[in-house]
Amino acid sequence: MTNSYFPRPVDVKINMATGELDSPDSAYDRKLSQMYTMYEDQEAAQKLLGADPVIYKVYEKKLPELPGELQWCMSVTLPGKVGREYYMTKGHYHSVRETAEIYLCVAGEGYMLMETEQGDVEIKEMRPNTCVYVPAYWAHRSINTGGEPLISFCVYPGHAGHDYGSIETKGFKKRVVEIDGKPVIIDV
Ligand code: S6P
Numbered sequence: 001m002t003n004s005y006f007p008r009p010v011d012v013k014i015n016m017a018t019g020e021l022d023s024p025d026s027a028y029d030r031k032l033s034q035m036y037t038m039y040e041d042q043e044a045a046q047k048l049l050g051a052d053p054v055i056y057k058v059y060e061k062k063l064p065e066l067p068g069e070l071q072w073c074m075s076v077t078l079p080g081k082v083g084r085e086y087y088m089t090k091g092h093y094h095s096v097r098e099t100a101e102i103y104l105c106v107a108g109e110g111y112m113l114m115e116t117e118q119g120d121v122e123i124k125e126m127r128p129n130t131c132v133y134v135p136a137y138w139a140h141r142s143i144n145t146g147g148e149p150l151i152s153f154c155v156y157p158g159h160a161g162h163d164y165g166s167i168e169t170k171g172f173k174k175r176v177v178e179i180d181g182k183p184v185i186i187d188v
């Protein structure tokens with residue numbers, strides 16, 4: 001090496017039942033108040049804002065934000081609905097669009113909703129032991145359609161970064177809502 005950067009190995013224990021890491025560098029809760037505008041039913045969202053429920057949790061190890069390195073985290077989307085729409089993550093593109101991600105679902109049930117800036121949409125079921133590959137250029141959002149937390153182990157390039165702005169502005173082209181007791185994918 002010609003500079004002072006030299007990464008060291010890191011290990012961590014993961015509680016696959018809860019998604020918690022034994023020594024996270026960062027752990028945060030995303031509450032409804034931080035994303036309520038993303039839900040279809042704004043009246044239902046307003047009613048829930050008093051209680052301001054946690055919609056999802058993320059436990060992260062912070063690793064070098066450099067090409068060639070990887071980031072990893074546990075993503076835990078809680079069960080629940082806002083109106084008829086299931087709890088979901090905000091969703092994002094990676095700031096560096098040419099970066100992919102792998103999600104390994106370890107518990108719960110739901111979907112991974114993916115979309116490109118050109119308007120292609122794909123949705124994949126998430127069940128324990130399902131591994132979803134989110135290619136470069138695809139925005140991604142986890143949606144919990146079950147009664148238990150939807151827990152995934154995520155790995156993505158160190159320098160990927162997160163672009164939330166595009167999704168906050170335009171949203172996704174599909175939603176997952178409960179109709180007659182079942183999850184149904186609808187057009188926005
Ligand atoms: C990071 C990865 C996940 C999400 C997490 C929360 O690239 O995709 O760790 O950060 O599922 O979702 P969001 O959309 O709020 O980042």
Ligand code: ZN
Binds near residue numbers: 092093094101140156
């Ligand atoms: Zn991502």
